[in-house]
Ligand SMILES: *[C@@H]1O[C@H](CO)[C@@H](O)[C@H](O)[C@H]1NC(C)=O
């Protein structure tokens with residue numbers, strides 16, 4: 001699982017794809033999808049059979065069997081001339097990466113699917129393609145079967161270029177011509193499609209020149225928050241082309257009334273710092289979920305937590321994190337950080353910090369949230385903040401930085417917005433020089449202590465959080481927004 005947003009894709013290792021020598025499952029499944037897309041766009045009668053290797057060579061039979069069984073045994077539905085929708089929506093996103101764009105894309109296509117199913121004469125059909133990031137087999141295998149079948153079905157839809165609306169749902173570096181190895185979006189460049197739309201976001205106070213240029217080549221760009229509307233326009237993006245479409249959260253899946261808490265001792269959590277009395281009944285558990293990068297403010301989290309609490313406080317901090325251009329030895333990184341810092345161990349010993357070691361399958365994620373008393377993420381900047389919204393859907397009180405994407409949904413009534421000490425500069429990487437928020441260590445200390453000591457208020461905010469998620473970010477509501485936008489576009493086409 002990749003629990004976090006995934007704005008910057010993992011750059012695939014440059015490796016040529018040869019039909020006879022599959023280096024890895026990734027290359028192979030990308031190949032299958034590439035072949036499929038090339039055929040579905042260029043040819044009328046695709047034939048995949050010649051390209052299929054023996055399924056027995058695969059260590060991951062589920063992915064293959066699903067793809068192959070479908071490709072082999074399910075005939076393409078014959079389209080009736082009269083009911084053939086005049087338009088096609090080709091949604092290109094990192095469907096198989098499991099990141100933030102990926103989960104967004106899945107919810108959008110299920111919304112579109114629900115809509116199409118209800119129409120007598122749908123005005124468009126839907127086609128999808130994986131693009132913009134690497135595939136993650138664990139993620140694909142963790143998806144419900146009906147989602148996988150839906151994906152394979154949409155993947156088979158044929159589109160004529162000149163009646164297709166292409167949605168490029170990824171970071172602009174993946175758009176045509178891509179800056180790294182990925183299927184370009186739109187696949188054959190601009191000018192050949194009815195309309196081309198970008199869906200993207202960013203986590204700092206601006207968008208770089210190259211990305212703005214790429215956004216301006218699109219007919220429209222959909223961003224998730226008012227923060228992005230402002231920062232994109234301020235960076236030079238055409239204000240006439242910007243639309244806001246928020247990100248939905250699956251409220252049936254993330255439903256606290258449906259799940260029992262995960263046993264935190266069972267998920268390979270290792271105690272990396274401090275000592276803990278696991279048997280204590282009323283232990284207060286803070287949960288944080290993020291990709292291991294400086295942007296996420298894990299340093300701020302460690303400082304605040306370790307300064308405020310000791311082992312005598314009956315608290316625990318659980319971190320579910322995954323690698324981002326780094327190795328996976330998070331325990332050591334935490335210990336090193338603390339050793340090199342000016343933090344002093346309290347007489348009562350450090351408060352316990354755990355790193356969740358196991359891969360948590362998507363289906364178990366709600367139970368992980370259930371096992372916590374509060375969610376905390378002192379991030380410096382977020383595109384949307386998917387784990388924050390999931391925690392809110394699970395009625396957890398959340399403490400998170402009151403800047404960037406999350407300002408779209410944080411209020412004093414539904415959360416503990418963390419104020420920040422002004423802005424700081426991004427110090428490395430391609431976005432060096434941009435600004436983001438510098439969350440306050442002191443204020444985070446106060447809020448963490450506060451959420452523990454006022455459980456009634458915390459509970460109330462958690463309940464309000466779910467109410468607000470249902471009111472604004474349910475897949476139905478966001479799906480309707482997308483349909484309305486698409487309809488508006490289609491009405492103005494000819
Ligand atoms: C789209 O292209 C097809 C041929 O590929 C052509 O028959 C059709 O008239 C075109 N439609 C439009 C609206 O240009």
Ligand SMILES: *[C@@H]1O[C@H](CO)[C@@H](O)[C@H](O)[C@H]1NC(C)=O
Pocket residue numbers: 402407412417418419
């Ligand atoms: C959070 O930020 C918004 C502006 O984006 C501001 O109106 C609000 O007062 C802030 N809330 C807190 C608790 O600081």
